[in-house]
Structures are given as structure tokens and as C-alpha cells.
Amino acid sequence: MNYLSNLSKNIFPKFLYNNPYMLFANPLHGDFLKPNFPVDVQEKNGSYVVNAELPGVKKENVEINIDNDRLTISASIEQYDQKSNEGAIIQSERYFGSVSRTIFLPTAIDKNASTARFKDGLLEITLGKLKNTHGNNLEIKS
Numbered sequence: 001m002n003y004l005s006n007l008s009k010n011i012f013p014k015f016l017y018n019n020p021y022m023l024f025a026n027p028l029h030g031d032f033l034k035p036n037f038p039v040d041v042q043e044k045n046g047s048y049v050v051n052a053e054l055p056g057v058k059k060e061n062v063e064i065n066i067d068n069d070r071l072t073i074s075a076s077i078e079q080y081d082q083k084s085n086e087g088a089i090i091q092s093e094r095y096f097g098s099v100s101r102t103i104f105l106p107t108a109i110d111k112n113a114s115t116a117r118f119k120d121g122l123l124e125i126t127l128g129k130l131k132n133t134h135g136n137n138l139e140i141k142s
Helices: 002-018 020-025
Strands: 039-044 047-053 062-067 070-077 097-104 109-119 122-129
Touching: 039 097, 047 070, 047 109, 062 109, 062 122, 070 122
Parallel strands: none
Antiparallel strands: 039 047, 047 122, 062 070, 070 097, 109 122
């Protein structure tokens, strides 16, 4: 049984993706962006540092939204269409589409004390914690 399972894993992908007759079964415009792009969150020097991998995304297509204790990262890649007199696209595996991730943090975020950098597909966000996030006590008067 193991032999047949391994054989099917090796034969069928080769048949599907290397067969010119299967061209019409393969998407011509690649796949959508992965909905759960990798994110690391760590607490460092009194702030949160978030690293997100967004390969192929341009800086101007990344949006960061901070709302209290919620960080939302949105990104998009336009569909790549190439029209040429030299030939047709046979296969395209580039990602395209829009994705968004929301991360809930333990404390509220200070937007003014936060920064973001984007280089080589890696987004690094340093989020300052909002001071005095504890509620104020209300004095009871008689």
C-alpha cells in the first residue's frame, strides 16, 4: 500500500504539470496570496516588535492599522498580466490578491510611539505601549 501511495504522489504531479495537454487545467495567473502570512510577535524593551513576511509586496501596497490593542496588517499584489506579441504565457505561479491579518495584543498601543520599516519583503513594526491603560477609580461620595 505504501508503494502505491508513493507512486501516485510522484507520477500524478509530473503528469499534471509537465503535460502540455494539461495546460488548460492549470491556472494561468498563479495562486492567491497565502491568507496566513508568517508573523512573529515579541515583547522587547517595553514595546512589541512584530515581523511579518510579505514577499513580492511593494511598500506602497502595505497598510497598517492600529486600534487600541488591535494591529491589522493588510497587503495586496496586483495580478500580473503580460501581453506580448512574442508569445503567450504558458504558466504563471506568482501570487496575487489581497490579504489581511489582525493581531490582538495584551495592552493598548501608542500610535505616536510606534514605527514601521519595510525592506526585502520583511515588515518590522515596533509598537509602543500606551501608558496608563489601567482604568481610573471613581471615588464614591456620600
